[in-house]
Amino acid sequence: MNLSESVEMYLETIYFIQENHGHAHVIDIANMMNVSKASVSKTMNQLKEEGLVNKETYGHITLTDKGETISREIVKKHYSISRFLEKSLKLNPSEAAKNACKMEHIISDEMIKAIEMYLEEIDQLAGK
Amino acid sequence: MNLSESVEMYLETIYFIQENHGHAHVIDIANMMNVSKASVSKTMNQLKEEGLVNKETYGHITLTDKGETISREIVKKHYSISRFLEKSLKLNPSEAAKNACKMEHIISDEMIKAIEMYLEEIDQLAGK
């Protein structure tokens, strides 16, 4: 599964909206991502084709199991990177999040594993 | 000066070739970047327009002062990030470089400053 940065952002956004509202609307996604409704609508069809979201015409949007699994992974990466930047570089949370949001789409599996190990060690030292 | 990731990669590549050979050829850039000669040729015209490279038709390519200044900054970022990843995450040099090569185009000024501070501290501790 090699998804574009753009598709990853859509999935992540849907995930967050769904977490708070059970499902997402085209307009919510458009607002959160600062893109047009048209762009969202078009992308949703594509994601539906790929089995990542459920949606009928004019209906609301939810992630499929497959879509949710992938989204969870991205979100997890996001948090790990963010925490790593806060801890190692003392970035403040919003600066860390901003950078994590870009990095989550490009770093290697090996790097994300290394980040997870780094965080585990920190937690260990902090007495779990 | 807000350059695309693609343009930054071209500049960086020219910088490296120029370092070793005094100037670059379309074919060198194409080979190093794994793109077609046509793509390089087209991009060089654009960079020339923007005052970043010197080049006459069928002539070789060098960076202008402006182009070199920018390239140097990107290359410096690259090395800082690379070293940061090696030190903080114990990535091996090639893995670090691979990730740095993506990150150099996207991280914030604040983050790169934090990385530089991190590295200074390390150097300090190591007795300069």
Add this chain to the structure above:
DNA sequence: GCATTTTGTTAACTCAGGTTAACTTATTAA
């Protein structure tokens, strides 16, 4: 229950950054 407003869709378009193919110009080696 219907008019208004909001939301969603579609079509036609843009733009960056690639490609291939056909061609021209330079370089090289016999």
Add this chain to the structure above:
DNA sequence: TTAATAAGTTAACCTGAGTTAACAAAATGC
């Protein structure tokens, strides 16, 4: 010095990811 090869250019094209504008469907509020 010229034929063959390598390098560079140009035109026409493709794709992903966005846009605007016109329209259709749904939701809302009297």
